[in-house]
Amino acid sequence: xxxxxxxGGAGYIGSHVVKELLHQGHQPIxxxxxQTGHRKAVKNVPVIEGDLSDQKILKETFQYYPIKAVMxxxxxxxxxxxxxxxxxxxxxxxxxxxxxxxxxxxxxxxxIVFSSxxxxxxxxxxxPISEKHPCVPTNPYGETKWIFEKVLQAFHDAQKLNFxxxxxxxxxxxxxxxxxxxxxxxxxxxIPLLIKAALDGTSVPVYGTDYHTPDGTCIRDYIHVTDLSHxxxxxxxxxxxxxxxxxxxxxxxxGYSVREVIETVKKVTGKKVxxxxxxxxxxxxxxxxxxxxxxxxxxxxxxxxxxxxxxxETAWKWHKKHxxxxxxxxxx
Ligand code: UDP
Numbered sequence: 466x467x468x469x470x471x472x473g474g475a476g477y478i479g480s481h482v483v484k485e486l487l488h489q490g491h492q493p494i495x496x497x498x499x500q501t502g503h504r505k506a507v508k509n510v511p512v513i514e515g516d517l518s519d520q521k522i523l524k525e526t527f528q529y530y531p532i533k534a535v536m537x538x539x540x541x542x543x544x545x546x547x548x549x550x551x552x553x554x555x556x557x558x559x560x561x562x563x564x565x566x567x568x569x570x571x572x573x574x575x576x577i578v579f580s581s582x583x584x585x586x587x588x589x590x591x592x593p594i595s596e597k598h599p600c601v602p603t604n605p606y607g608e609t610k611w612i613f614e615k616v617l618q619a620f621h622d623a624q625k626l627n628f629x630x631x632x633x634x635x636x637x638x639x640x641x642x643x644x645x646x647x648x649x650x651x652x653x654x655x656i657p658l659l660i661k662a663a664l665d666g667t668s669v670p671v672y673g674t675d676y677h678t679p680d681g682t683c684i685r686d687y688i689h690v691t692d693l694s695h696x697x698x699x700x701x702x703x704x705x706x707x708x709x710x711x712x713x714x715x716x717x718x719x720g721y722s723v724r725e726v727i728e729t730v731k732k733v734t735g736k737k738v739x740x741x742x743x744x745x746x747x748x749x750x751x752x753x754x755x756x757x758x759x760x761x762x763x764x765x766x767x768x769x770x771x772x773x774x775x776x777x778e779t780a781w782k783w784h785k786k787h788x789x790x791x792x793x794x795x796x797x
Contacts, residue, residue: 467529467701468492470574472517474536474567475502477647477692482536483507484645485694491701495532497521497539503791506645513715517561520568528574534576534701537562540609543653544584544748547606558609559616566616570625573725576704577617578697581630581679583686583753585611592720593686593756596712597633604748608652614712621710629700634686634716634755636693638776639783646783647690648790654787655726656777660784663736671723673745676752682702682723684752686716689779690771699764711763716755717771726773733777 467618469486473479474495486493487509495507498516511530515522517539526532540558541547547554560614584607585600602608637656639646647657658669673682696715702767703709721729727740760766770776 466492467488467533467705468494469701470494470526471537471538472496473502473540474534475499475504476538477649477681478693479525479538480506480535480645481564481640481690481694482538482697483510485691487696488691489698493793494526494532496526497560500604501649502538503648504670505791510729515633517557517564520564521562523564523568523630524571526612526663527574527631530573532572534557534704535574535576536697536701537565538580539579542582542606544604544606545653545746546686547604548747551605553781554605554609558606559612562613563616564622566626571630575626576701576706577628578700578770579613579617579630581614581712581765582607582610583714584755585614585632585635588750589752593718593754595756596714596751596759599678603750606748617710627704628710629694629704630712631693631700632712632714633693634688634714634753637687638691638723638779639793640691641770641779643782644788646790647780647789648787650678650790655723656730656780657784659727659730660734660781661737662681662735662738663730664788666679666737668739668740668741669727670743671727671740672743672749675745678722678751680722680724683749684722684754686718686720687726687773687776688716688753689768692768695769696760696764696766699702699760699766703764713760713764714755714757715760716757717768718755719771719773720752720754729777731772733774
């Protein structure tokens with residue numbers, strides 16, 4: 466049993482990982498400023514409402530709990546917003562993350578699993594993208610994730626910590642048991658927006674129809690949030706076992722265009738979905754598809770929900786039951 470400090474543990478991915486950690490017998494300590502996270506998404510665990518900019522509360526928490534490892538989810542994560550407001554991204558994702566590394570060093574905590582992103586690669590030179598692909602981010606969000614990976618590598622080289630950085634492709638879907646799901650405000654992600662459109666008749670913009678892809682829309686690799694969560698447990702186990710660090714992609718290796726995702730949502734929901742062709746969203750690469758061979762081979766990761774249809778089905782189930790997210794639950 467490990468006591469694990471989870472920044473952003475009340476968020477979409479963090480809360481799914483907290484559930485998995487509990488399931489595996491670990492003790493998660495959630496640290497979240499609850500700006501985008503939801504208290505209701507984390508049950509039966511300590512939740513400290515705090516911000517990574519607050520060194521005092523960080524120190525108090527590390528002094529109070531016997532923390533042995535860290536999982537660092539807390540971040541701003543919207544590509545478009547990062548282009549408009551880079552200051553917010555460098556401050557939160559880099560500067561505030563440094564406070565976390567500093568307290569870890571002070572308190573002699575040497576293991577961290579970091580939420581990185583496919584956005585570190587920028588416009589890919591080859592598909593699928595392996596971890597050896599050069600990192601040339603095309604937006605400030607990707608830049609902040611890349612910078613922090615380099616911070617972790619430098620601290621590792623100085624023998625101050627071991628890290629596993631997980632480069633997520635497009636996290637999607639919801640806890641198959643129906644307890645947790647995706648609830649952002651405002652929502653900007655494709656799958657929840659399409660499901661909302663299926664539920665309430667709103668329309669969804671298709672950002673860019675002139676990309677060099679077969680149907681002109683962007684291609685992404687969608688990965689189920691529960692499969693992502695399993696990868697975090699494997700990463701933690703790996704950090705326990707060895708004095709090793711590593712960087713791993715997490716995707717399914719299948720690319721779907723925006724139009725294909727729209728068709729899947731229509732099929733799964735059986736509803737009409739209105740999509741409106743719109744200009745490109747700044748900072749979006751045309752194609753992001755992962756090679757996850759490394760994590761499969763080295764950590765034994767096996768996705769249980771690799772098909773887009775299953776991913777959408779789990780999301781649909783959650784959104785139908787929680788049309789207002791964590792705010793209000795529909796009676797059965
Ligand atoms: N997208 C879109 N309309 C939307 C939201 C997203 O066409 O309202 C596209 C977006 O350009 C990208 C893909 O859907 O190609 C996935 O975007 P999302 O915001 O879900 O995730 P990201 O790739 O930014 O992490």
